Structures are given as structure tokens and as C-alpha cells.
Amino acid sequence: MARKFFVGGNFKMNGTTQAIKVIVDDLNNAQLDGSTEVIIAPPAIHLCNVLNTVKPPVQVAAQNAYFKNSGAFTGEISPEQIKDAGVPWVILGHSERRSLFGDTEEVVADKVKASLAAGLKVIACVGETLEEREAGVTNDVVQKQLGAIAKVINESDWNNIVVAYEPVWAIGTGKVATKEQAQEVHHDLRKWLSSTVSPAVGDATRIIYGGSVNAKNCGDLGAAADIDGFLVGGASLKPEFIEIARTKKN
Template structure:
């Protein structure tokens, strides 16, 4: 009798990721001290930790953490062109040359204050991937969409516009951060159930376009007032793979406590 071989779908193990977004905070000395403090307190683990710093810290931060395998550096933005007469802008290739591995793109503050739309963000994702950087792509709804019950439609449109033109190989380099705009810097936090529902929705959208295996390999972070006191419960949800941390990333003890929530 010929044995029957049952094949099971292989699910890629997703990375647990805690990424800090310093925003426009920390002068050079304070930033150097914060990177050193995080590096000193961080324990070896399977959790990937990313520090998203202003441009002035990137090179020095990359030098400080170069021997720590689970600690990486992210920029907070990049320009969509490789080079040119764009005074004040920084190209993705320039970031890569400083030892940067990740770049935060599509953050709600870039959308709100600098007029970045889905088309521009998609072009920045392309530029980052071409330079060998992994985008941390941010998406999320405002309060009016949440109250109107259209949050799935809003986030779905953002994900489609930013990511659906990519190949599955390119998608594998992308991290997604769901940030309900109404919970950023307000002290409000989406419930763990609300976060799980949206993360599952995003993963289902990816599965419908790229296939389930590709979708299962994408880390989706929650970004909205994550603190040491609520991180463990939020991270316990099956489709929440970590967090994009704002204010709490500016204090080494708080940030490490969030990392340790895994």
C-alpha cells in the first residue's frame, strides 16, 4: 500500500516587535543617553526592538547598538526620490548608509500635518524597499470613522493603496502598524478586543490579495497609548504582534517594561 502523505500549510513564525517612535524629541546628548540606557537594560530574546529616532541620532545610535542582534534603528520618514534638489529632505539610500534598517512611513502625523496621501506614501514605501530598508507602514482611522462604524473601510483603503502593488517578496519586508488616530497621545486606548478585530481585518485583507501564507508572515503592531500597565493584555491577542510606542519609548525603564511584556 502506498502511504498517504498529508501536507499541512506551513505558517511562517511572525516576529514579535516593539518599536519606539521618539517623534521630535531628545537633543543629541539626551538621545545618546537614552539609546545607551535601552541597550544596557535590554535582555537577549526573540523580540525585535526598534528605536525610531530623529535624523540627528541615527548614525550614533546605530554605532551604539551594532553588536546587539535584537536591537535595530529606524528613521521616522524618508523622501520618495533617490536624490535631487529637495532641500531639507533625506533619501532612503542615505538612511541605509547610516546603518538604519527600518523607516516609519504613513504615520498619522505625517498625513495630518504634512498632507501626505496614500499615493505619496506608497511611493515612499517603494523607495525604502529599493534601498534595502524595511518600512513600518502606519494606518488607522480617525474618531469620526470609528463612531460611524466605517473604520474597516478606511483602514482597508489605506492598506490597499499602500501595499497591494507590492510582490509577496516585498510584502515580507514590511511591518504594519495599526494606529487608531483617536488613541494617539490622548490617553485613550483601543480595547484589546478592538485592536485584535482590526489586526485580524488587516490580515484578512492581506490574505485575500497575497495569500494566507504571506499574510501569516506579516507582523502587525498596535500603536495607540501602549504603556507598561496595558501592554501584556494587548500583546496577548493572536493577531497583535507588538507595538509602536510613542511617549513611553522616551523612558528606558517604561520602554523595556513594554518589551518584557512578551
């Protein structure tokens, strides 16, 4: 089946009010035609402002959520709060959350389950370290990460999940997986989804690539059969993000 191309921009902990206004203004003036689903994820403090100023077809995502809907969890935001604010998407399981903040596979799975239950759509991230790639266990790692999520959700929930394959060794390093390397992992993830969840889910789920994506390499990567878009980090803060969002059209 045809899977709609998907480009997400993860601003991470970057951007003043003015800097993000410039990015939003550029996107609003870019005349994106909706052929690609485009999502931007500003820091939590800017979410509502961006939501109120960005124009369709661009949508907004939170960068994280907790797995409880309320309570004494200082510094966290809940799926229900994100949904109540009108934000439709959330990024979960990013390698920085896993490595810097201790989000285990089980915690990520609980976050995904809670976010889906609140009515959010989820960009679920998986990826291996350089040591794991060199040891030849990439598929074991990413399938285990995705397997933890599959254990706690229903088949129908996959309609609201985009899987982001982000090799840790390529995030913010300037090193990019080749089209062949990325395609191989995406193909194997799709095969795993087909056999573990269902063939329909394997066919329909969008699997996007993240890891030093920029305007120069997006065309080559986007031509691979099983790469359905990108989750962009640093380049999402620059004007070239618009060119990345136009990858499929171009």
C-alpha cells in the same frame, strides 16, 4: 506560523543628544535577549549617533523618507541615504505625516516602494480618526490605506514590511483601544492581506498596535492572537519602554 514579536519606539521630534544617550545606555544595559525584535526611531539628526552606540539586538529606524533618491528636495532624506548610513528600518505613513504634512495614500505608497527598492525594511502605518471609527468605517479606511501600498509592490516585498495599526484617536491622547477593539481590526487586516495578497502573506505579516501603549496595558494587548507587538510613542522616551520590549518574555 510563529511571528516574532516586534516592538518599535518612535521618539518623534523629541530628545537632546544627552537625553537620547540616556535612553540608549538604558537599552544597552537592559540585557534584551533577542526574543523580541526591538527598533528605536530617533530624530534624523541623531540617527548616525544612535546607530553607532546602540547595541544588538536593538536596531534603528528613520522616522520618514522621501520617494526620490536624490535631488533638490530641501529638508528631506532619501531611502538610499538612510540605507547608506547603515540604518535598516524606516517608519512610513504615520498619521502625523498624513495629517500635518499632507502625505496622501499615494505618496505613502511611493515612499514604501522606494524604500523597499533601496533595501530598507518598512514599518507601514495605517489608522482611522475618531470620526471614522464612530461612523463605522474603520476597516474601509485602513484597508484603503494598505491597499494603496499593495498596488505598487510585489508579494515578496511583504517579507520586509511590518504593518502598524495606529488609531489616530489613540495616539498621544491617553485613550487606548481595548484589546478587543485592536484585535478585531488586526484580525480583519490579516484576513484582508490573505484575500488580497496571499494567504502566506496574511499569515506571516506582523501587525503591531500603536496608540498610547505603556507598561501597564502592553501585557493585556500583547496577549491578543493577532497583535504581534507595538509601535510606542511617548513611552519609548521613558524607562518603561524596556518593560514594553519585554512584554512577550514576561
